[in-house]
Amino acid sequence: ALATDEDRAFRGLAACPCAEATEALLRLYDALPAPRRWQVADELLLRAAPPAPSTSVSPAFLARSWSDRLRAPLLERARAAIAGTDPDGIAFGAEAIRRYGDASDVPRLVAALERTVGTPAPEGHYAVGQLLWPLARWPDAAVRAQTADPRVRALLDLVPRDGRTDAPGPQVLRAMRSGDPLVAKVACERAPALTPELVAAAIPWLGTEDPLLAHRLGRLLGTAPLSPLLAALPDAPPAQAAALLTLLRPRLPADAWLELALAHPSVEVATMLPSLLACRGGGRFPPPAPADVPTVSAAWARVLAEQRDALAAGRLAIVPGRTDPALVWPGWRCDRPPWP
Numbered sequence: 001a002l003a004t005d006e007d008r009a010f011r012g013l014a015a016c017p018c019a020e021a022t023e024a025l026l027r028l029y030d031a032l033p034a035p036r037r038w039q040v041a042d043e044l045l046l047r048a049a050p051p052a053p054s055t056s057v058s059p060a061f062l063a064r065s066w067s068d069r070l071r072a073p074l075l076e077r078a079r080a081a082i083a084g085t086d087p088d089g090i091a092f093g094a095e096a097i098r099r100y101g102d103a104s105d106v107p108r109l110v111a112a113l114e115r116t117v118g119t120p121a122p123e124g125h126y127a128v129g130q131l132l133w134p135l136a137r138w139p140d141a142a143v144r145a146q147t148a149d150p151r152v153r154a155l156l157d158l159v160p161r162d163g164r165t166d167a168p169g170p171q172v173l174r175a176m177r178s179g180d181p182l183v184a185k186v187a188c189e190r191a192p193a194l195t196p197e198l199v200a201a202a203i204p205w206l207g208t209e210d211p212l213l214a215h216r217l218g219r220l221l222g223t224a225p226l227s228p229l230l231a232a233l234p235d236a237p238p239a240q241a242a243a244l245l246t247l248l249r250p251r252l253p254a255d256a257w258l259e260l261a262l263a264h265p266s267v268e269v270a271t272m273l274p275s276l277l278a279c280r281g282g283g284r285f286p287p288p289a290p291a292d293v294p295t296v297s298a299a300w301a302r303v304l305a306e307q308r309d310a311l312a313a314g315r316l317a318i319v320p321g322r323t324d325p326a327l328v329w330p331g332w333r334c335d336r337p338p339w340p
Helices: 004-014 019-031 037-047 059-065 068-082 087-100 103-116 123-135 139-144 150-156 169-176 181-190 196-205 211-221 226-232 238-251 254-262 290-306 308-313
Strands: none
Touching: 004 019, 004 037, 019 037, 019 059, 019 068, 037 059, 037 068, 037 087, 068 087, 068 103, 087 103, 087 123, 103 123, 103 139, 103 150, 123 150, 123 181, 150 181, 169 181, 169 196, 181 196, 181 211, 196 211, 196 226, 196 238, 211 238, 226 238, 238 254, 254 290, 254 308, 290 308
16 A cells, blocks of 8 residues: 555545646656555556546546557556566556557567566466467567577467467467466466367366466366266366366266265365255365265265255255264354254
């Protein structure tokens, strides 16, 4: 947050619908160190036409707040920002270049990618995504750009072309097979169509500890045919089996899904079993201890044997005094109704 005097100056300038206030914001940007200057950078981007879609600022305000004479000083600061290592500064610089830069900025963007790909996730990976968007304005120059870094080369191959938002299928498939989680993350977003080859290349990534990659894989494979997901399940390690079962859960009857889950007794899979109960809770509580997994799995096997029809019809209701308490583990509780 800005200091008190700086905050008053910033708020006063931000409320003024005139290009002179935008010029003053550029000077305030220069006067502030990171990270406080990035708050001013956000306001500058808000004012810089063409604006990003906004429901909170009127077009008339934005039209009065910008002048073409501000393009060059904004770009000067943007180019300096992407020459640094601060992810917020890179995001500001990349967005300003996307709006007002030209093909001569491609080498700057590529150089920023080369510096950024080695930054530990998630900060570096966030900045990589910001740098790829402006490169899509000049895809031919991006593809021809020189780099000695194979990761950057793979990322540049994923830049969309011909006005599309996806990348060519062979490049996406090669990226997914690269073994590099950063490249795979971008490939998930650039996939043009879900081919059998792409599904086969994506499945080995399931179970990753990278939450963003896991999220993107879920979106990519959420509509994949069932047959390759089911075929990968028998030999899957615990984390990958849990990820496959997560994809299968909304697409299979509950009893069929439980039968598959019980074939993979593990902490990761046992954690998912209470999702079959008609109550809230579970995700906010610790997973079962390894020693609890056999007991929990045996309790759910009894459900499958004795209540398959009820399970197929919907989530199981908890009946105080009757529901098997071994279906869950110490530390887990159902919010509604309570266990007796």
